[in-house]
Amino acid sequence: MQGSLPETRGSAGSIYVAPSLAAALDALNDYGPAGAPFAGGTWIMRSPIRHEPLREHYVAIGKITELRTVQIGNDAVEIGAAVTHAALATALAGLPEFDVLATAAGSAANPAIRTMATIGGNLSTPNFAAADCVPALLCLDAEVEVSSRGDRERMSLNDFLKARPTLAPGRLLTSIVVPRTRRKTAHTRLPLRRSGDYPVAIVSFAARLDALNRVERVRVAVGSVEPVARRWERLEAALLGRALEPTQAANIAAELAGEFTGRDSVEAPAWYRVNVLPSLVRRATAAALGS
Numbered sequence: 001m002q003g004s005l006p007e008t009r010g011s012a013g014s015i016y017v018a019p020s021l022a023a024a025l026d027a028l029n030d031y032g033p034a035g036a037p038f039a040g041g042t043w044i045m046r047s048p049i050r051h052e053p054l055r056e057h058y059v060a061i062g063k064i065t066e067l068r069t070v071q072i073g074n075d076a077v078e079i080g081a082a083v084t085h086a087a088l089a090t091a092l093a094g095l096p097e098f099d100v101l102a103t104a105a106g107s108a109a110n111p112a113i114r115t116m117a118t119i120g121g122n123l124s125t126p127n128f129a130a131a132d133c134v135p136a137l138l139c140l141d142a143e144v145e146v147s148s149r150g151d152r153e154r155m156s157l158n159d160f161l162k163a164r165p166t167l168a169p170g171r172l173l174t175s176i177v178v179p180r181t182r183r184k185t186a187h188t189r190l191p192l193r194r195s196g197d198y199p200v201a202i203v204s205f206a207a208r209l210d211a212l213n214r215v216e217r218v219r220v221a222v223g224s225v226e227p228v229a230r231r232w233e234r235l236e237a238a239l240l241g242r243a244l245e246p247t248q249a250a251n252i253a254a255e256l257a258g259e260f261t262g263r264d265s266v267e268a269p270a271w272y273r274v275n276v277l278p279s280l281v282r283r284a285t286a287a288a289l290g291s
């Protein structure tokens, strides 16, 4: 298979800088399981620390113009997979309905990492429970486009997360599509120290409220507590129709938090990740009301 690749793609242990999306998809297809996309490289570079083997071939996607743009339309915002966290936070700065995503992209890791790490890498990284943009995009009902040579498929982010562990070689997350609608949103995270740490727990929140602040539609998503971020549907159902009030929302969250099975790690024990959820819900709802 590798013998059929143009020489410019390099030999074993190579990084091929793809000049176009078509070239990237061709290379990924040809490399098969020996190859993988290389976006910001902030996760891949730490593979040795995690005792994970590197792939034989990487296809760098950072120079592909169409993957580096944020298109703000009237009905939706479309984000190229190679848009960095820093660029995304800047692009969304004037759109209050996207506060949750702008905060997620603008507060993850540290400033240097944010200029490298991409939104596509954040969603695609397997076994990365603490990815900030995943819960933020879950509560915005995001869809993603996944491309391979000759094929492009749109699916919900939730379905992508389910498919992610078995995503066939040659497939590339190419864009994220987020519908525009009136909503108040917020992203809250608890790092152990002030910044630079992976968060112990994340709560992302989005709600449409009526004139009396009653909840007409709501999404709450939780990250870093379980291995994969997910929506907190029982809390959403309990908040629906009520006037949004942060302390009451936290009290309901405390009653329902038992449904989470926290993950143990060197950074934080499982029980702690679950215990902090009510106060993150209180902070998220207060921030959304103030947005």
Ligand SMILES: Cc1cc2nc3c(=O)[nH]c(=O)nc-3n(C[C@H](O)[C@H](O)[C@H](O)COP(=O)(O)OP(=O)(O)OC[C@H]3O[C@@H](n4cnc5c(N)ncnc54)[C@H](O)[C@@H]3O)c2cc1C
Binding pocket: 036, 037, 038, 039, 040, 041, 042, 043, 044, 045, 046, 081, 082, 108, 109, 110, 113, 116, 117, 118, 119, 120, 121, 122, 123, 124, 125, 126, 128, 130, 131, 132, 133, 171, 172, 173, 174, 196, 197, 198, 199
């Ligand atoms: C010290 C440190 C702290 C960090 N803290 C946080 C944090 O708190 N919160 C947070 O969210 N992030 C954090 N990050 C950043 C995190 O690494 C990135 O958010 C993200 O997981 C990787 O993005 P990347 O573009 O660097 O991906 P890469 O490292 O290039 O790739 C990661 C994985 O995704 C695959 N991949 C990349 N792009 C695509 C694509 N378009 N389609 C399919 N597969 C793809 C790669 O093949 C690889 O398997 C931190 C990073 C560091 C180094």
